[in-house]
Amino acid sequence: MSPNDNYTHIIIGAGSAGCVLAAQIVENPNSNVLLLEAGPDCKEPDVPHGIQDIRRVPMKGQSEIFDERLDWNVQVELPNGGSFDVPQAKVVGGGSSINGGTALRNSVHDCEEWVRLGNEEWDWSSVEPVYRALERDTVKGSQGKHPLTRTDVNDTGKIQKAFVEGAIECGLPWSDDLNETYAQGVGASPVCREIDRRVSVANTFIDPLRGRRNFQLLANAPVDRVLFSHKRATGVVLADGRQISASSEVILSAGAIFSPAILQRSGIGPAGLLSSHSIPVVQDLPVGANLSDHPCVPLVARPKKDAYDEDDFSLQMQARWSSGTREDAVDLQLVCFSYLYSAPPMQLSHEETAAASEKAPRGLGGSVSGHVAGIGCNINKPLSLGSVYIRSRKPEDQPVVDPRYLTTSPDRVCARQAVRLAYRIMQSEAMQQQLGPIINLTRDVVDSDSLLDAWIHGQYTSTYHFTGSCRMATRNLGGVVDQTGSVYGIQGLRVADASVIPTIPAANTMWTTVMFAERIGKFVRDCQRSSSTLEEEAVNRY
Incomplete structure (x- = not known):
């Protein structure tokens, strides 16, 4: 990567959402996309072949074959004291590279909940065609990009x-x-596999991009925070101090644990929390609230x-x-x-x-x-909701995760x-x-x-299905982002991962996350933002 590279879009996190986002945005020939991943590339020669074999789940506690480098090993709080560790993928492809590969759709009831939170564009009639277009499924006869096998x-x-x-x-x-x-x-279970090979979103969406002139993947590059000029996102600071600029947008897809932490370190979050860490408040929003898990x-x-x-x-x-x-x-x-x-x-x-x-x-x-x-x-x-919030300004310090199970x-x-x-x-x-x-x-x-x-x-334990910590909803209902993933009150900044899902879906969350990323990626590709966000930005400017 050259410091003179002129990136239009920076995506933080190459997981189940980030890979799909990148594939959508690079379809715009005027884009130049940088995809950042804190962990290794799944194509690196020393990444274990266990991530390709779907017969088992190569996570700690599930298989003898796992690689600690690919796991954030997140500490999760228990309601009455104590904690336990939960695997969270740290590799290109994210959870889709090491999980069970289950691709269940969210339910109609989920969509009805989302609409009640002010997301009328996310009703069932809007999201079902997105699933159909994504899936290559012999049971349904669909011919999408990603294979599902039962x-x-x-x-x-x-x-x-x-x-x-x-x-x-x-x-x-x-x-x-x-x-x-x-x-x-x-x-x-509908599973993302071909015979005994796990098919990750990296295989489907990133491998075809490798070598394209308007796309670059940078692995082993954790992000500290987002940079702003007034209330416009202009780039990112990596954990090692390097700064990279984006002329159009910065998009967080680091997941429901780490996206809110990056936002909070950047000055976007609850004002009281930010002030307690001497972080200047860029925008006071309930980032980190409404955390849910199965x-x-x-x-x-x-x-x-x-x-x-x-x-x-x-x-x-x-x-x-x-x-x-x-x-x-x-x-x-x-x-x-x-x-x-x-x-x-x-x-x-x-x-x-x-x-x-x-x-x-x-x-x-x-x-x-x-x-x-x-x-x-x-x-x-679950009706129980928790929170995720930073414990310090240091990017190497994991946030406090309290789902209130x-x-x-x-x-x-x-x-x-x-x-x-x-x-x-x-x-x-x-x-x-x-x-x-x-x-x-x-x-x-x-x-x-x-x-x-x-x-x-x-x-009880976790299913690793964290959602909701940057909720998509109207502002009066606890929203952090609008229906296109744009952060309220900020230009050039979106979130597009499991953290924006308004209420936790009645299904394993990976496939719902992919669906959200596919739709928001199209919004970014087509430079689409919601009218409510544009109106709010106009008010903030004057």
Whole structure:
């Protein structure tokens, strides 16, 4: 990269959103796009090949094969004290390079919530065609860019097949397409793969751009903050102090944890927070509020002999349904996993053990070490909202992440319902043939609300689906950005990643994030901004 390069657009973060944004913006021949990524390029020769194999998820706590360089390893606060670590991808392609690859659409109910927050351009009739254009899906007959594959139930591993049989025995119907509007039941997960190869957004959207004259990717380049002239974004400062200018726009796509942190370090956020860190206030906005995540309660067991083959896929089948606590919301999800691996705990001294006990050893495999299988119970429309905020001005200091998991009564009701159904499925004859006893959960606990609440409180973890911390909404409803991703009161600055999703979708968030990035990328490409933002900027200028 030359300091004289004349970039029109700088995108911060080459994850599931940033890669899609870049592909859209470079279609404008007058653009010159720089895509920045804090982690390595997925094409670097020493990046492990595990990110290409979708049979397992190469994250800490899920597989023996993972690379700590590709993980932010975010510390997440628990509501009653303590914390636990959550994987967050730090590599070109973001989560799509190392996650399970599930590509579930958001629901119609989600869109209705978004419209009520002032986003009439994000109703179902507006977003469904975007999904259709993105997807290369034989089930739907669509011919988009990105491949989605569903495994035939007859071709699944023994544990996955047993899950389907147990779910149907417990009353869930079979669903041919879990991405069909209003679909509920048990079925095959739509996954971004071709045979056994994980297909990331980097493969689909960035690989064709490599070598183009109006595109440059700079990996291993974490960003400190955005630069401004008055109230216009003019470039960025990297963590190493280098400054890079953008003549048109700076776009944050660093995710729901790091985009708000960059904004706050840049002077955009709650005035009280910024003042406490002696950061001059550029714009007072509720950046970092409304953080949401899907809590997950794992039920795990040891696979019996010959139940699992090394060539089996870990994630193939799942179930979605409505708890009935929220009208029309498909708010509960069970995901069957055939393979999770947690390393045995290190040998610690008595003093180290006492200190470590304050940090809950949570993960999808619980505190069990070695290979386990089972069901993850996801609460997909939580009402509990938290926050993310910087702890210092230093870019190397991770922000404080406090999702406030299960702090509302409806969320706890949903958690009980999901765990009870998962328990019944795991006790079914089909699953009992493949798995040993459920670890650390008994019938007397399942039958008691108070005992089950206490058990869930000690077991729940994250699905890594953080959203909402730079909410897209009208300003009076807590908005940080307008319907085109433009930051209120600032020229030349947008956010386009999971942080802008107004309310958390009732689905794994990667595919919704890609959809938002695809639409906002077109707004940027076509130089489109909302009328409300333009009016506000005019008022601020005079």
